[in-house]
Amino acid sequence: xxxxxxxxxxxxxxxxxxxxxxxxxxxxxxxxxxxxxxxxxxxxxxxxxxxxxxxxxxxxxxxxxxxxxxxxxxxxxxxxxxxxxxxxxxxxxxxxxxxxxxxxxxxxxxxxxxxxxxxxxxxxxxxxxxxxxxxxxxxxxxxxxxxxxxxxxxxxxxxxxxxxxxxxxxxxxxxxxxxxxxxxx
Amino acid sequence: xxxxxxxxxxxxxxxxxxxxxxxxxxxxxxxxxxxxxxxxxxxxxxxxxxxxxxxxxxxxxxxxxxxxxxxxxxxxxxxxxxxxxxxxxxxxxxxxxxxxxxxxxxxxxxxxxxxxxxxxxxxxxxxxxxxxxxxxxxxxxxxxxxxxxxxxxxxxxxxxxxxxxxxxxxxxxxxxxxxxxxxxxxxx
Numbered sequence: 140x141x142x143x144x145x146x147x148x149x150x151x152x153x154x155x156x157x158x159x160x161x162x163x164x165x166x167x168x169x170x171x172x173x174x175x176x177x178x179x180x181x182x183x184x185x186x187x188x189x190x191x192x193x194x195x196x197x198x199x200x201x202x203x204x205x206x207x208x209x210x211x212x213x214x215x216x217x218x219x220x221x222x223x224x225x226x227x228x229x230x231x232x233x234x235x236x237x238x239x240x241x242x243x244x245x246x247x248x249x250x251x252x253x254x255x256x257x258x259x260x261x262x263x264x265x266x267x268x269x270x271x272x273x274x275x276x277x278x279x280x281x282x283x284x285x286x287x288x289x290x291x292x293x294x295x296x297x298x299x300x301x302x303x304x305x306x307x308x309x310x311x312x313x314x315x316x317x318x319x320x321x322x323x324x
Numbered sequence: 325x326x327x328x329x330x331x332x333x334x335x336x337x338x339x340x341x342x343x344x345x346x347x348x349x350x351x352x353x354x355x356x357x358x359x360x361x362x363x364x365x366x367x368x369x370x371x372x373x374x375x376x377x378x379x380x381x382x383x384x385x386x387x388x389x390x391x392x393x394x395x396x397x398x399x400x401x402x403x404x405x406x407x408x409x410x411x412x413x414x415x416x417x418x419x420x421x422x423x424x425x426x427x428x429x430x431x432x433x434x435x436x437x438x439x440x441x442x443x444x445x446x447x448x449x450x451x452x453x454x455x456x457x458x459x460x461x462x463x464x465x466x467x468x469x470x471x472x473x474x475x476x477x478x479x480x481x482x483x484x485x486x487x488x489x490x491x492x493x494x495x496x497x498x499x500x501x502x503x504x505x506x507x508x509x510x511x512x
Contacts, residue, residue, distance in 0.1 A: 154386050190428060195347045196417020197387030204421045213422070220418060227386020228394045228410050234380050235395055246504055253500040255375050256471045257493060258382035259459055260478025265352055266452040267483055273442075273449045290446045297450030302457075305364075308357050309346050311447050319443015320436055 142211055143218055149176065150203050150222030157199060157227075168202050178210050199223055270294075289323055332401050333408055340393050340412030347389055347417075353448050354389040354413075356455040358396060368400060375459060383493050390414060470503070 149171045156167055172178045179187070191201035200220055207219030241247040273290050293315060300306045326334075343357045355378050362368045377399065381391035390413050397409025424431055431437060464472050474496065481487045 157385050157387075186428065186432070190421070190424060190432065194417060194420050194424060195345055196414075196420070197347070197389045199387045200390065200414055200417050201421050204418050205425055208422060208425055216418065216422060220414060224386060224390050224410065224414060227384050227391050228406070230386075231381055231384040231391040231395050232398055232406060234384060235377065235398065238376075238380065245508075246501060249500050249504050250497055251376060251379065252466075252468075252471055253474060253496050254379040254383050254493070256463060256474035257478040257496045258379040259375075259456070259463060260475045261382060261482055261489060261492070262352060262355070262378075262452070262459075263456055263475065263479045264483040266449070266456055267479075269352075269445075269452060270449050273445045290442065293443060293446030294450050297447045298453055301450055301454040308353070308360055308451055309342070311451065312346050312444055315443040315447030316440045317443070319446075320440040323439035323442050 143215060145176065146207055146210060146215055147218050147222045150207070150219045151226060153203070154199070154223040155226040168199075168206070172206050179206060183209070293318070329401070333404065336397050336401060336405055336408050337412050340397070340409045341416060344389070344393070344413045345416040345420075352388065352452050354392055356451050358392065359455065362396060369396075371462065373399070375462065 153167045153171060169184060173181055173184050187202055187205045188198070190205065191198045194201055200223060203219040203223040204216045207215035207217070209215075211218070238247055238251055242251075273294060274287055275285065276287060297311055297315060301311065339361055343354060343361065346357070347353045355374075359371065359374055363371055363374055377395045378388070378392055381388045381395055384391050390410060393413035394406045394410040397405035397407075399405075401408070460475060463475065478492055478496070481492050482489060
């Protein structure tokens with residue numbers, strides 16, 4: 140019981156302090172799960188990140204599920220995931236209601252405009268990271284990068300198909316997956 | 325007879341399970357997915373509303389994918405919709421991860437798995453770029469120099485200078501308050 144409680148508290152903290160989502164959460168989990176509580180080793184932690192990137196779903200959710208599972212089985216996975224998700228979801232709903240209630244206020248109206256622009260900039264930043272990882276296999280701009288021409292071709296054709304024919308995203312994922320299995324190796 | 329409301333709940337459950345199963349490569353893919361199924365196909369709310377909800381989901385802690393799915397559920401069917409959407413958004417990755425962690429070593433070393441995932445990664449990158457282009461055009465159309473300039477500024481601050489997202493969000497809200505306040509004072 141003590142362990143489950145600790146797990147809940149740790150992942151509540153992780154969820155609450157991970158504004159920006161995705162990669163922001165990695166150092167937090169590392170600090171708590173590896174360094175503070177020593178629930179998992181550094182090697183296992185690195186493995187978890189790899190699995191999380193390979194599987195659908197946000198990194199934060201995947202990592203909490205995996206860590207929880209390692210420590211206390213399925214109940215642990217449920218508690219860690221719950222802890223990780225609940226504060227973000229709660230705060231989103233509160234913020235949404237607040238903004239709806241006070242949308243006549245010029246401050247709220249303008250703040251929403253600003254948040255819209257800023258979050259678009261942040262999504263572009265995440266998109267750039269994903270692009271670099273996909274096309275060059277690195278996460279920062281550097282001279283050592285080697286262009287992966289197959290990935291460039293995959294990307295260019297996908298983008299063309301999306302913009303030209305508005306292709307269904309799920310169909311695109313399935314097709315790129317199948318083609319990847321055939322072409323890349 | 326199934327009531328209209330129950331139908332909406334079931335649809336929300338199904339569509340969120342479906343979207344979440346295909347969010348390879350991080351949560352951001354959820355935004356174009358939701359646009360496709362909720363906005364373009366079913367016209368349940370407008371593109372502008374989606375951008376608002378995405379901005380709120382992004383500004384709250386936690387994963388944008390989960391936050392956004394929950395908000396969309398809340399927008400369409402209140403608290404019950406939010407709970408259903410949130411559970412449906414978490415469930416696929418939860419189940420898949422439990423399954424995979426049982427034989428992780430074989431999975432991560434399989435060359436076929438790796439190449440399928442690399443193909444999908446390129447598709448994900450294209451999906452996000454497609455979405456970003458559309459959203460940027462929507463925002464630039466509002467013809468506000470301040471807002472338009474905020475997009476590259478936030479990008480540079482986050483990507484090049486690696487400033488914490490929370491600081492970027494707080495600083496831009498502060499900037500916005502000062503701007504509105506100055507505007508109001510000028511009008512008096």
